[in-house]
Amino acid sequence: MQLHRFEFTQVRMGVDARIIVYAPDEERAVRACRAAYTRISELEQMMSDYRADSELNRLCQRAVGRWVKVSPELFSVLWRGQKLAQQTDGAFDVTVGALVRLWREARSTGKLPDEATLRAARARSGYRLMELSFQRRAVRLKTADMQLDLGGIAKGYACDNALRVLRRYGVPRALIQMGGDIVAGDPPPDAPGWRVELAEGGTTTLRNAALSTSGSTEQYVEIDGVRYAHIIDPRTGLGLTRLVLARVRARDGITADSLATAAAVLGEPDAKRLERLYKGAQVSVVSSN
Numbered sequence: 001m002q003l004h005r006f007e008f009t010q011v012r013m014g015v016d017a018r019i020i021v022y023a024p025d026e027e028r029a030v031r032a033c034r035a036a037y038t039r040i041s042e043l044e045q046m047m048s049d050y051r052a053d054s055e056l057n058r059l060c061q062r063a064v065g066r067w068v069k070v071s072p073e074l075f076s077v078l079w080r081g082q083k084l085a086q087q088t089d090g091a092f093d094v095t096v097g098a099l100v101r102l103w104r105e106a107r108s109t110g111k112l113p114d115e116a117t118l119r120a121a122r123a124r125s126g127y128r129l130m131e132l133s134f135q136r137r138a139v140r141l142k143t144a145d146m147q148l149d150l151g152g153i154a155k156g157y158a159c160d161n162a163l164r165v166l167r168r169y170g171v172p173r174a175l176i177q178m179g180g181d182i183v184a185g186d187p188p189p190d191a192p193g194w195r196v197e198l199a200e201g202g203t204t205t206l207r208n209a210a211l212s213t214s215g216s217t218e219q220y221v222e223i224d225g226v227r228y229a230h231i232i233d234p235r236t237g238l239g240l241t242r243l244v245l246a247r248v249r250a251r252d253g254i255t256a257d258s259l260a261t262a263a264a265v266l267g268e269p270d271a272k273r274l275e276r277l278y279k280g281a282q283v284s285v286v287s288s289n
């Protein structure tokens with residue numbers, strides 16, 4: 001059967017979500033990709049920190065001091081985030097939302113938060129302030145006004161889900177890209193894999209694997225000659241000031257995305273330790289001070 005290439009782009013989770021598939025005809029491609037985008041939209045409604053009515057934001061309000069049951073999807077992302085937080089001693093931490101908000105404020109005002117504001121936000125951050133119960137599939141927060149933030153892990157998870165939907169629709173030869181997160185399924189016809197361009201030049205090939213890039217070079221605010229990236233260093237509460245580019249190849253998107261963010265915070269040589277914790281993951285970090 002002859003397969004043709006189809007490509008779609010729609011904005012999801014604040015970035016261009018691109019889906020490329022090989023399918024026998026346009027109708028099949030459109031039906032599969034529409035279902036994949038619908039799935040990503042559902043996950044966005046669960047995990048967005050921008051939408052006041054997302055499941056995540058409602059959780060932040062309701063779970064202070066008491067267990068709140070959450071959807072299986074949200075729970076599994078929080079669980080993976082929490083596991084990585086423990087493994088990295090909090091370098092990766094989905095409870096940094098209050099600090100991310102301060103960073104966004106600094107980006108719009110051009111000023112760093114004052115010390116008291118920073119201290120208050122730090123007191124509302126820290127993975128030990130979030131408890132998860134596997135049995136109840138529930139979350140409990142130890143402090144009021146916490147802000148959870150899945151910006152470092154949700155896009156990779158969404159790409160994984162989109163690929164699963166495409167497979168279910170009989171379109172397994174697919175590539176999904178959301179910003180710096182890429183998940184590849186079966187390869188294009190007559191090719192060993194999907195050819196992916198790398199930011200620093202060159203290409204790599206992906207099949208049934210994921211590749212994520214994370215770093216301080218794209219999104220940052222410059223204040224008094226210092227660049228603060230949108231990735232928070234939980235040790236300072238501020239954006240990373242090191243120049244760093246982390247890349248992770250892994251078996252799935254949730255792993256690649258979260259490890260790339262973690263690797264950017266950890267820097268070399270600590271980031272390499274992640275390879276021992278996640279079988280098959282390849283971590284590379286380029287940084288300078």
Ligand code: ADP
Binds near residue numbers: 093215
């Ligand atoms: P991008 O969102 O640009 O693809 P990342 O995957 O590295 O890049 O995620 C960065 C996002 O992760 C930030 O915008 C923020 O929402 C969140 N974040 C920031 N610092 C941390 C951290 N230390 N641990 C986990 N998530 C973080």
Ligand code: MG
Binds near residue numbers: 256258259260261
């Ligand atoms: Mg990430």
